[in-house]
Amino acid sequence: MKPTCIQGIGIVAACGRGVNALRSALHRGWQPPVSVTVPGGLELPVYALPPGTLDDKSLGRKVRRADRLTKIAVFAAADALADAQLPADLERQRVGVIVASALGTHKTTFQFLDEILTFGEAGVSPTVFSHSVQNAPAAYIASVLGLQGPVLTLTQVHFAFHHALILAACWLANGQCDHVLVGNMDESGTVMHAICRSLLTLAPDGKIRPFAFAANSAGIPGEGSAFLLLSSTAAPGAYGTVRHVEMGSWIPPARPPDLHFLEADGMIPDESGYAIPAGTGLRLAGYAPLFGSMTGGSAIGCAVAALSLKEQTRFASPVPDSAPELSICRETEAGLVQSILLTRLNCTGATARIHLNKD
């Protein structure tokens, strides 16, 4: 895989919107999740977007009909593109878009099912249908930002974002594009809350523990989107590079990274498999406690890693509870950060790993 240069990042999540909000959240440390009431009267903790995060009216009519997930994705993608500060004469036909999602447009799909139940199949809203299609947010990103390269949506519960990074590297290497906006989007909503209440073991004190490696892990559902603007050539002011992405059984890295993000977040039931990648003596970090449990959370992880590389800062892990023999980054410290590895497991124990470098 040819390395790709991270020129811009955008994020809309429990930390709020933007790189500054991300940095503030990393410095602030663990915050409790908010509480939503699930049908049936039970409470569910959620790492939801703060109120007002999507109030931006600057895109005006272009997003007037957009549903919440679309706005989340469009704002994060637009921010990544702006953050990259590409030249004004950017050839928009040479910019591609790849949107990954674990659960996709499920909320609007449920809204469409509601239309069917309320109004009958012959009386449903065409606007709701159009937004329930999985690639609607990607279509909005392309039309709002005027991007006329290839546009792709990948929806699968595990590793969709990793696939997106691999494909972005292909598109840049084979010359289809000069830049690719790659991101993940996922939101929580009423039905998903009810599902999480039943299926997810909830962390009783609101704290996700990335280093517990529990056979019955506990999480807190999260939501949000993060996008990277990737380019084929390096540019001054870039965050770093995506060196390599691989999937399969855990293999220790040939060269130890300066920091190893364990992406354990309580979403897969059995996280004991994280003990193996954790046991290689590398310096560890884990940021899921800030953003919530999301199988698509690696995009946010990459945004954190990119910021670390650019600012040469190792951010403190917000919930460092762990066995004493593990070397966890517990304090935010400035220092040399040349390389970061992100490791995520799926429910069958396969890993997906992203290698990022300063250059």
Added chain:
Amino acid sequence: MVDRLSLVTIPGMGAVSAAGLDTGATLASFRAELRHPGKLTLFESPIDCPVFEAVGFQAAQPYADGVRTIELAIHALQEALAEARLDAGALGSMRVGICLGTTVASQLNDLEFYRRFKETGTASLPPVRRYLKGNLADAVAAHLGIQALTLTVTNACSSGADAIAIGAQWMEAGLCEIVIAGGADELSRIPYSGFNALGLACKFPCTPFDRNRQGLNLGEGAGILILESPASANARGFSPRLVLQGYGSACDAHHLTAPHPDGIGLKSALSRVLSHARIPPGEVAFVNAHGTGTVDNDLIEGNALAAIFGSKMSILSTKGFTGHTLGAAGGLEAVFTGLGLREGWLPPSIGFQEQDERIPVTPLRVRTEVTGRFAVSTSLAFGGNNTALLFGLNL
């Protein structure tokens, strides 16, 4: 630059749709110029538009709690593997990728699940578990019992074509030597009512490119290609004649539901595929168009095809035989394009009768010999992505 022709061979293809339960039956339908639109029987609906059901389709054994989309995919896969003389055992020792496009199978869209939730506030978990296990590409890997790079593409109507392009990209990047690529979709009440609400569904059997066309009919099916590196095929004693010569994609960046009036995305995708394949437009023997039968698609696509290939190009839409199979369309039409090259003939563009003066190309009115080694298949997605694939036949 690497010779594109050498990179992606196609040793096997499989298809199931209203046109036939395999490629042989499909060719028989094409030869007889017979199509089978009919009333919806797979589920009940107050809407009365014709659909193209794969009548007589039954899975050899039920998979994944009977998810029909997965069963359709596996059915087409079995034909493709048989033609390629591959089985699960052989695949087990190769670096395999599985990339499949779909719309329906990727959604938690069970109406009864939602009805129960709305009435009781309780999320019934069996449909959720079924959905979580129902990833199309993973289900195919599980059926074969192999480890593979698996990806499900959800790019609306170009998903199947995009999946094939991704398969080629994986091979070019050296990640796989074999990719199972294509698309599958069953009929679903969500697009059935959705397209009706958009005013895009036709109340009679669809007539792509026809002057009096009034919209699309939905269909179901699966179209699968086996993509293989020449080295891997040769090592098995195989010299496939059919190859994927190139791919190209571009977005209109215009509107959620309407294509760009000047077809800029499609023209861009066609320029890209011709450039990628290094084939001039004059060497393309025919185009299997997206041709849904909607007023806008056919108008814009017809004009874009004429602009790139000239008004004399042989074009047809096979959606007159299969309906619009959404995520499966790009896969099915890739198979039909390959069949056209290999068999050397094309059926007429069924459903077309009267020329629309606003469209500068005329689809095939009669069965037509194919003279040439290259052909293009186009897919125009809801949301504005356009993908073109270019196939070649080695002599």
Added chain:
Amino acid sequence: MNDTHPSQEEQLSKVKAQLKELLISQLALEDITPEEIKDDEPIFGEGLGLDSLDAVEIVVLLQRNFGVTMKETEKGNEIFRSINTLAAFIVENSSKQTGLPGETTAPADKMP
């Protein structure tokens, strides 16, 4: 016999007001007020600037809020030109279908 049956003018006026409110709320036109929508300005393309997706949504809006169903041949033509033309269509077809305009019909019980 209802002595206070509204005149054609009153019906039209009421429908126009309702239409403007509905277009703003259902088509998410947050940046304008009902007062800013002129009765005779074009609502598609120029003027209000609605598009093809809004057009099909309006068909549903008419059914749900005024009980008026458009025939296939009526869709996308002169009826959609302005608030005036839409309101006239609604009033004309409401009196044929249900009586007074503004009555909402019960949601169609068409569950499969």
